Amino acid sequence: MAELYGNPMLTGVEKTFDTDEIIVSKTDLTGKLTYGNRTFLKLAGYSEKECIGTQHNIIRHPEMPRCVFELLWETIKSGNEIFAYVINRSRNGDSYWVFAHVTPSYDGSGNTVGYHSNRRVPNKQVVTQHIVPLYKKLLDVEKSNSNPKAGLEAAFGAVKDLLNESKVNFNQFMFSLGV
Numbered sequence: 001m002a003e004l005y006g007n008p009m010l011t012g013v014e015k016t017f018d019t020d021e022i023i024v025s026k027t028d029l030t031g032k033l034t035y036g037n038r039t040f041l042k043l044a045g046y047s048e049k050e051c052i053g054t055q056h057n058i059i060r061h062p063e064m065p066r067c068v069f070e071l072l073w074e075t076i077k078s079g080n081e082i083f084a085y086v087i088n089r090s091r092n093g094d095s096y097w098v099f100a101h102v103t104p105s106y107d108g109s110g111n112t113v114g115y116h117s118n119r120r121v122p123n124k125q126v127v128t129q130h131i132v133p134l135y136k137k138l139l140d141v142e143k144s145n146s147n148p149k150a151g152l153e154a155a156f157g158a159v160k161d162l163l164n165e166s167k168v169n170f171n172q173f174m175f176s177l178g179v
């Protein structure tokens with residue numbers, strides 16, 4: 001993906017954080033940030049005032065395939081949790097990999113009131129050996145199609161094929177790589 005470092009949005013610098021740090025953010029039902037802990041703000045490079053109320057895609061990295069976020073939203077909207085490796089983009093164009101858990105938040109009556117994500121340092125070897133090539137393949141499938149909707153469907157198909165081959169669901173697949 002080195003060619004993407006020609007992208008003016010990216011510096012090519014990869015940030016890390018400590019293994020005892022957890023990046024936490026919360027959103028409303030539409031994906032607007034309602035909370036970010038200090039580690040989230042530090043890595044994203046925004047103040048609380050700047051990011052609360054904005055869409056979570058404020059830290060979206062161009063190397064992330066759209067189908068992963070589609071799957072994320074499909075999963076959490078249906079009341080389930082998802083685990084995924086994600087690369088994020090800091091405000092200044094640096095990037096950082098995380099292993100994320102995203103889940104619905106409920107009120108006392110069981111209604112979904114928003115979503116919550118905790119992220120920790122990922123296994124770098126898994127990222128390099130498995131996730132970077134997989135996400136590059138999915139991104140290529142998405143981009144090789146001139147129609148974005150068809151590209152997304154094709155990438156989704158590639159993910160479903162991979163899961164069928166491995167006879168696991170997405171979360172099991174993520175954990176099967178080693179975390």
Ligand SMILES: Cc1cc2nc3c(=O)[nH]c(=O)nc-3n(C[C@H](O)[C@H](O)[C@H](O)COP(=O)(O)O)c2cc1C
Nearest residue numbers: 026027031056057059060061069088102115116117
């Ligand atoms: C709780 C929660 C946490 C999220 N965390 C991230 C994240 O760390 N990085 C990211 O790019 N998108 C994250 N998303 C997904 C974004 O809402 C969005 O779908 C994604 O950035 C793709 O944006 P786009 O559809 O505008 O391209 C999160 C969503 C939720 C509900």
